[in-house]
């Protein structure tokens with residue numbers, strides 16, 4: 439039994455919180471794509487945990503965490519996270535595994551990511567600078583270094599030599615930067631090798647055996663549908679497939695093993711980094727939402743751009759991902775607004791566009807037609823029964839459900855584990 443949890447917007451929908459909540463009923467939580475660009479927040483017992491590579495279900499002692507083959511793993515970032523977890527008193531020994539065939543992110547990937555994005559000038563993507571795109575580029579260019587290569591020192595050094603030959607040429611001749619020495623890099627990363635040896639397994643085999651034994655698995659997506667390399671707002675996207683289909687290739691499981699797809703959507707929309715965002719709010723409400731929702735990147739700390747709920751993109755996401763049910767997060771953040779808008783239709787060249795256009799040129803230039811809903815004044819953070827929500831809040835959820843065409847099964851009204859209401 440595999441449930442895939444994905445983001446239906448541009449990331450930061452609250453996937454971490456939802457995974458943590460659902461993990462109580464699951465045995466394994468497995469990340470399938472992305473890398474340390476992700477920042478998944480879990481608030482438990484008034485303590486805040488931000489996961490970048492480690493699956494967000496790890497706080498539950500019975501959960502086994504898997505970093506699947508579709509992930510790119512930065513050993514330095516991973517170790518920092520493990521150290522932080524130890525400091526926060528989380529015992530993960532013998533229940534955290536990494537895929538032998540996942541690719542690893544090294545110093546040069548991070549440097550290249552940052553200088554390549556800076557070089558794009560006004561066309562910059564605003565990447566997280568975590569070396570994500572550059573690691574996937576090497577993976578598909580067949581010069582990547584996998585976990586199994588990394589744990590074998592001589593193989594690692596040979597592969598490093600090959601990879602660095604061209605990188606150093608670029609650094610020196612094109613970017614006018616200093617070159618990276620194979621020896622120094624190999625030395626710098628050697629401290630991570632033993633831990634990788636302990637944790638590296640064939641995660642696909644492990645998961646398939648677990649499926650046969652009837653274990654319940656959560657596949658945790660990072661980023662969101664519109665950051666997907668194929669279906670997102672290209673080129674303003676990440677370098678992997680956050681969509682539910684990515685779980686098959688990123689974990690090595692057959693599509694028929696997936697039993698449920700849960701979409702997570704914020705009650706409004708946010709985006710970090712550059713790229714088109716039709717429902718972005720250009721008045722003081724942008725700031726109101728940023729403050730109320732604490733909309734600052736969990737990885738980079740950058741302020742997130744805020745906008746109204748866009749029903750067109752979320753409807754597209756439900757179809758693309760085959761979403762069975764939707765969970766709406768951060769409904770509490772909208773409390774106090776007099777009116778709340780929902781983007782229901784795009785207009786391009788005086789024509790109505792009902793479906794999210796894959797052509798970014800069009801998407802960048804659409805106008806949005808909105809519906810206005812009445813807001814509510816009451817604080818809803820402590821409400822635990824759906825019927826106790828203000829009528830206007832329930833009407834807002836009903837309307838979203840109608841527009842998106844998928845059942846909304848729960849709404850989240852705060853960052854803590856218990857602040858979730860079944861509908």
Ligand code: GDP
Nearest residue numbers: 450451452453454478479736768850851852853
């Ligand atoms: P993710 O990347 O999808 O896991 O989301 P992030 O962790 O980057 O961002 C979501 C932020 O919203 C985090 O700070 C969460 O603690 C917080 N959050 C999640 N659900 C809710 C909610 O229902 N209400 C409020 N106010 N905050 C929430």
Ligand code: IMO
Nearest residue numbers: 449450475476477564565566660661676710711
């Ligand atoms: P979670 O999992 C929001 C955005 C970056 C940038 C673009 C490409 O926390 O939802 P990258 O470093 O991936 O090459 O950057 O993607 N981005 C995210 N935005 N949430 C994320 O992850 C993101 N991961 C990447 O801001 O616009």
Ligand code: MG
Nearest residue numbers: 450477478736
């Ligand atoms: Mg995030």
